[in-house]
Amino acid sequence: MRDIVYNVFDIISYFVQGMLLVNLLKETQPRFPFKKYHSAAILLGQYVAVQIFLHYSVFIKSLLYGKSMVMNNSRQSILPVLISMLVTCVAGIFLFNESRLKIIYYVVTFYSVMELLKFAIYPLFLWLLTKLVDLNQYLFLDRQMYGETMFFEVNSGIEMFWNLSYVLVLLVFTYRIIVWMKKYLEMKENYENSQLIFVLFPSVTGLLLCLMIRSMMFSMEDNDIHSLFDSRPEMNLMVPCTSLLCIVMIIFTAKMLHKLIVESNQKIEISIYQERIREMEQHIGDIENLYAGIRGMKHDMKNYIADMEALMQEETGNPTAFRQYLDSLQASVEQLDMKYNTGNPVTDVIMQRYVQLAKNYDIAFQADFLFPSSMNMDAFDLSIIINNALNNALEACRRQKEGRKFIELSAYRRQNMFFIIVKNSFDGKLVRSRSDGRLLTTKPDSKNHGLGLRNIEVCAEKYYGKTEVTVREDEFELAVMLQERIE
Structure with missing residues (x-):
């Protein structure tokens, strides 16, 4: 017993x-x-x-x-x-x-x-x-x-x-x-x-x-x-x-x-809050530049009208000169237009900025992005994700010595999920952490850099999502999956 x-x-x-x-x-x-x-x-x-x-x-x-x-x-x-x-x-x-x-x-x-x-x-x-x-x-x-x-x-x-x-x-x-x-x-x-x-x-x-x-x-x-x-x-x-x-x-x-x-x-x-502040400052600066251009156009509009009247009143008439003048006027107006209309002014400004930066560095830029206004997502959270992703893509293209340089941004919605895909060319060189395989920065000042991808991950976790990285030869793809928050 x-x-x-x-x-x-x-x-x-x-x-x-x-x-x-x-x-x-x-x-x-x-x-x-x-x-x-x-x-x-x-x-x-x-x-x-x-x-x-x-x-x-x-x-x-x-x-x-x-x-x-x-x-x-x-x-x-x-x-x-x-x-x-x-x-x-x-x-x-x-x-x-x-x-x-x-x-x-x-x-x-x-x-x-x-x-x-x-x-x-x-x-x-x-x-x-x-x-x-x-x-x-x-x-x-x-x-x-x-x-x-x-x-x-x-x-x-x-x-x-x-x-x-x-x-x-x-x-x-x-x-x-x-x-x-x-x-x-x-x-x-x-x-x-x-x-x-x-x-x-x-x-x-x-x-x-x-x-x-x-x-x-x-x-x-x-x-x-x-x-x-x-x-x-x-x-x-x-x-x-x-x-x-x-x-x-x-x-x-x-x-x-x-x-x-x-x-x-x-x-x-x-770092995320600093990124938000920097985004707001850049957004304000871009808006001020836009308004400055509009004010300049308004100021010069009287002169443009007077010049056109003078051309029209010339007895000899010169259609070619008149057409050239209208074309130059049209080009000036187009400079004030946003190439991408995403449905949100914050993401509009980001797109416009990177379109110009890509053009400056001879990088092909293509975007298919619409802001998910029907989903409960903060515009500045999305701006952090997009800005960091595009900035990393731009840096990768700038380090590329040869081959076609390109950046492609796309986004789509599946039920309550929102997907952001950024593809870019790069030189094929990646540095990963030996401990957990995490991507590391290739910039010399590693203490102050390398937080971009981590900032994206933190924002994704805020929306119960995650990030995935896919590498295909000389193409780098970042996929960010976000879930609509119900409050």
């Missing part, structure tokens, strides 16, 4: 541990086309099954502990921990559509926290167990309050209470640490590999520390148990303190990374 109770309790404990692991990976997107909780259920089942197999399989016990199938030293407990962690990492990478390093970080951190907490609270619970057993012996031997049968039953109850309370405290503290970690690190955040390595380092350090403690925690010789905590009493303080310090470092590095990401996002937001 006692063995059955312990077996049931162990299975429940494995199930709760698996639930904590699933909670840590809750925001992860499944790799396969089924619901998210199906992947979580498979991961949970895998964790429980592996734990039961490692601790109850006769084959594994004989393989790890020999014919006796009994653990003779704590070193033998290292391999089950490593096997379980490795299988969980493989299962997580297989089930979830996230970077491998991110899955490895969360799994290793989970096992590291579990192991560190075990050794952080173990000496305290060992002291508590010793005191309870001593109290039972005192009541039985010195006070003789009950008989031998009752003495063994009380000892069995103390053992069961100790195991239950130890595991409960372990699970509660693990849950609290997971909550703290999820407060600072979000699974949906796109971390660079260097950032993940930074937060993975203390987790690996803590796990290695626990494995080292396991290797020398106890050994059995001639039925005598030699414990590290008995032979070296100072370890009762050093091991918990070191374990707690590692846990603090795990949480602290997660908090530091969160702070760095927040500061980076704030920098991007500031």
Whole structure:
């Protein structure tokens, strides 16, 4: 009966541990086309099954502990921990559509926290167990309050209470640490590999520390148990303190990374606001130039009329001169017209500006864009996307040494989605980040440049969208997908 109770309790404990692991990976997107909780259920089942197999399989016990199938030293407990962690990492990478390093970080951190907490609270619970057993012996031997049968039953109850309370405290503290970690690190955040390595380092350090403690925690010789905590009493303080310090470092590095990401996002937001201000200034400047041209035309209109009257009143008449004069007048008026009428003055000005810039650099420019006035989209958000995309395209064409230079802008709507496509020629040279494959700037001042594409991504995320880059030989294509916001 006692063995059955312990077996049931162990299975429940494995199930709760698996639930904590699933909670840590809750925001992860499944790799396969089924619901998210199906992947979580498979991961949970895998964790429980592996734990039961490692601790109850006769084959594994004989393989790890020999014919006796009994653990003779704590070193033998290292391999089950490593096997379980490795299988969980493989299962997580297989089930979830996230970077491998991110899955490895969360799994290793989970096992590291579990192991560190075990050794952080173990000496305290060992002291508590010793005191309870001593109290039972005192009541039985010195006070003789009950008989031998009752003495063994009380000892069995103390053992069961100790195991239950130890595991409960372990699970509660693990849950609290997971909550703290999820407060600072979000699974949906796109971390660079260097950032993940930074937060993975203390987790690996803590796990290695626990494995080292396991290797020398106890050994059995001639039925005598030699414990590290008995032979070296100072370890009762050093091991918990070191374990707690590692846990603090795990949480602290997660908090530091969160702070760095927040500061980076704030920098991007500031850049976007600066971009908006710059767009407004350029828009105002273009409008002022347009009005200045109109005022100039109005001022000169009387002279134009007088000149035409003079030409018409000439007795000889000169139709050719009169036609040339009208053509020059028509050309002056056309300079004030917007070549592209997008349906919004902000995007009109942007188109006009890049038409002129493309003409100055001998770049073929073509646009098929209409502002989605029926969709709930901010004109200045779209201006940031279009301006940054066209600016990047213009820079790429300017760096091009040979071949046809072109920029093509198109946009279309599909139900509640709005797509912006920018294609341009380029020299075929791209620089990508080694950590996450993100495109990097080729400009010398990389600290102050390279935010253009990131600004586009931030604006796209504001509308629950995303960006995609496609490269075909000497053609670069940027696709921005935006979703209509319902407020």
